[in-house]
Amino acid sequence: MNFGILVLFVFIAVFLEVPVAFSFIIGTVTFLIFGTDFPITVVAGRLGPSLDSFPLLALPLFIFAGNLLGSAGIAKRIFNFANSSVGHVHGGLAHVNILSSIVFAGMSGVAMADAAGLGKIEMQEMKRHGYPLPFSAAITAVSATIGPIIPPSGQMIIIAVVANLALDKLFLAGFIPGLILGLFLMVTCYFMAKTGKLSVDLQTKQPFKQRIINLIHALPALAIPIFLITGLLTGIATPTELGALTCLFAILLGFIYKEFDLRGLLTCAKESAITTGTLGMLLLVSQAFTWLMGVSNVGPILQEFMMSITANPLVFLLLTNMVLLIAGMFMETTVVVLIAAPILFPIAMSYGIDSIHFAIVMLVNLLLGTITPPFGSLLFVMMDQTKISLSKMFRAVAPFYFPYLAFLFLITLVPQITLFLPRLFGN
Numbered sequence: 001m002n003f004g005i006l007v008l009f010v011f012i013a014v015f016l017e018v019p020v021a022f023s024f025i026i027g028t029v030t031f032l033i034f035g036t037d038f039p040i041t042v043v044a045g046r047l048g049p050s051l052d053s054f055p056l057l058a059l060p061l062f063i064f065a066g067n068l069l070g071s072a073g074i075a076k077r078i079f080n081f082a083n084s085s086v087g088h089v090h091g092g093l094a095h096v097n098i099l100s101s102i103v104f105a106g107m108s109g110v111a112m113a114d115a116a117g118l119g120k121i122e123m124q125e126m127k128r129h130g131y132p133l134p135f136s137a138a139i140t141a142v143s144a145t146i147g148p149i150i151p152p153s154g155q156m157i158i159i160a161v162v163a164n165l166a167l168d169k170l171f172l173a174g175f176i177p178g179l180i181l182g183l184f185l186m187v188t189c190y191f192m193a194k195t196g197k198l199s200v201d202l203q204t205k206q207p208f209k210q211r212i213i214n215l216i217h218a219l220p221a222l223a224i225p226i227f228l229i230t231g232l233l234t235g236i237a238t239p240t241e242l243g244a245l246t247c248l249f250a251i252l253l254g255f256i257y258k259e260f261d262l263r264g265l266l267t268c269a270k271e272s273a274i275t276t277g278t279l280g281m282l283l284l285v286s287q288a289f290t291w292l293m294g295v296s297n298v299g300p301i302l303q304e305f306m307m308s309i310t311a312n313p314l315v316f317l318l319l320t321n322m323v324l325l326i327a328g329m330f331m332e333t334t335v336v337v338l339i340a341a342p343i344l345f346p347i348a349m350s351y352g353i354d355s356i357h358f359a360i361v362m363l364v365n366l367l368l369g370t371i372t373p374p375f376g377s378l379l380f381v382m383m384d385q386t387k388i389s390l391s392k393m394f395r396a397v398a399p400f401y402f403p404y405l406a407f408l409f410l411i412t413l414v415p416q417i418t419l420f421l422p423r424l425f426g427n
Contacts, residue, residue, distance in 0.1 A: 007339070010289075011331075020335050024285040031292055038295075054240060055160055055167045056283070060276040061243030062152040067268040068250035069107050073259035074221045078103050079121050081218035088205040091189035091198065093129055094139050097122045098189070101143035102182045103218075105150035106225025107246070119144065119385070130200055137382040138396035142185060142404070144378055145367040148333075149360075150178035152228060152243065154279070158334055159359050161283065162290075162341045166356075167239045169422040171232055173356045177364070177411050177418055184403040192399065220253055233425050279334065286338040293342055303347045313351040317358075317412050320344060321365055328369020332377060336366055356422055357415040364408050371397055371404075 009030065013023035032040050082099040089095050100122060119140040126136040148155040151171035160167040192198040206214075224246060231242045254260045260268075293299065306316060327336045341362070348358040370378045373394050383393055411417050 010339070014331060014335060020332070021281045021285045024282075024289050024338075028285070028288045028292060036292075036295075053161050054238075055157065058152070058167065058238075058240040058243045059154055059157045059279060060272060061240065061247055062154060062157070063275050064268065064272040065152075065243060065246040065250050066107065067272050068247060068254060068265075069221075069224070071260050071264055071268055072250055072254035073257040074107070074253070075100075075104070075121050077214075077218045078221050079125070080214045081222070083125075084206045084211040084214040086186075087203045089190065090193040090202060091186070092193070092200060092203050093122070093126045093131060094135075094189035094193070094198065095186050097126070097136075097139050098143045098146075098182050098185050101146045102150065102178065103222065103225065105147040105178060106228060107152075107221065119382070123386070129203070131198075132396075133386055134388055134392045134396035135198065137386045137388060137393060138400065139185075139189065141371050141378040141382045141393075142397060142400045143182075145371060146178050146182055148363060148367060149174045149181060150225075151175070151232070152239070152246075153363075155333055155337070155363055155366075156359070157239075158279065158283065159337055159341060159363065162286070162337060163345045163355065163359065165359060168232055168235070169356050170359055171239055172421040172425060173360050173418040174363075175229070175421055177360055177407075180410070180417065181364075181404070181407050184407050185400065188400060188403045197399070220256075224249065233421075235425075282334055282338060290338075290342045299343055299346045302343055303350055306347055307350075313353050314413070316348070316351050317353065317361065320348075321361070321408065321412060324362055324365035325369055325372070328366040329372045330369075330375050333366040333370065336369075337362070354415060354419060357411075357418045360418045361408075361412050364411060368401075368404055368408060371400075 007027070010023050010027040013026060014020055018026070029040060032038055078100050079096065082096045082103065083093070086095040086099055087093060122140055123133075123136045127133065147153070151174050153171070153174060156170050156174065157167060159165065160170050189198065193200070227249075228242055228246065231237045231245075232239070237245070251265065254264070306319075309319075310316060324336065324340065327340065344362070345355055345358065349355060370376050373379065373390060379390065379393050379397070382388075383390060
């Protein structure tokens with residue numbers, strides 16, 4: 001049985017809303033029975049060691065930290081700080097929305113948490129100041145994609161484990177691209193406000209005393225990204241250890257702010273366990289599937305095919321961008337990573353493309369897919385919150401595709417943007 005048919009079978013099962021983990025298992029077992037001479041016990045043998053990874057331990061820790069911080073009264077303080085910093089610029093609360101997402105990204109790194117948690121506060125304020133609801137939902141969805149780019153990032157952890165990359169280097173690679181994406185979005189909002197496409201009243205600049213008060217209130221939240229950046233740059237702790245320390249700090253912060261008690265702590269732990277279990281199950285069942293790709297020589301076959309098309313690394317990257325973007329439009333980011341990463345990373349290395357650079361390019365493509373119809377997951381999160389139609393949501397998001405694509409091409413063409421910090425501070 002051709003392995004490509006099995007991959008197609010997994011995709012079809014996912015589209016039919018068969019749970020993704022079961023789709024992988026069904027595809028793997030079917031291929032073992034009808035397509036190979038390997039015993040079916042291979043599945044059990046591959047499942048066992050698949051989660052035996054110290055870097056992977058960072059995933060539940062940062063998920064837990066994100067849930068704790070979301071319940072600790074951090075979001076409102078971040079918003080107030082961002083509002084006093086950039087709320088008076090043309091584009092007003094759109095800039096506040098983006099800056100808040102950048103700060104929140106340095107603590108959580110989960111796009112859904114940003115859109116569903118911080119997004120509620122942002123859209124309430126934007127509605128109160130007369131911003132169109134579709135625009136508010138659009139900028140909230142787009143800015144939420146900054147979360148997985150700026151570390152800590154759950155998606156980066158998964159990519160690092162699947163592609164066998166150094167997690168600390170991958171984390172460092174995301175800082176500059178995440179800030180650049182935020183800048184591109186802010187520039188877009190500024191010109192939309194200046195040209196009248198975004199017609200809202202300009203806010204007055206807050207008094208200096210009020211800005212200092214907002215800064216002081218936000219300092220504990222701002223200290224977390226600084227702590228993570230310092231830890232990564234100096235190497236005093238691994239990403240996993242930094243995740244554990246962030247959890248401890250978030251718990252202390254929640255009790256100091258009196259935002260949650262022991263019951264709230266247990267609720268955060270329960271939600272984190274469910275999310276971790278879901279992702280862990282995906283990683284678990286994908287390992288046998290990945291092993292089958294290896295023994296079926298899928299990688300070398302595709303590598304030979306790509307080399308027959310082009311020997312130019314840039315052309316390969318552009319073709320990969322198109323494939324990943326389309327895949328991200330139809331499938332959840334983690335699923336695409338689990339299927340595509342084991343195939344694409346060896347091919348990228350054969351072209352001489354740095355794996356860290358390729359990982360960031362892959363991540364940005366998939367994140368762009370989350371805000372692109374027909375099945376962009378972040379679009380549906382915001383549609384559920386605002387009750388607006390997909391057509392209105394798409395029209396509101398459309399102006400942001402241009403800066404996003406420009407950003408994608410920039411980091412694709414200039415790998416130094418992603419590799420500067422890993423090479424400067426890495427060994």
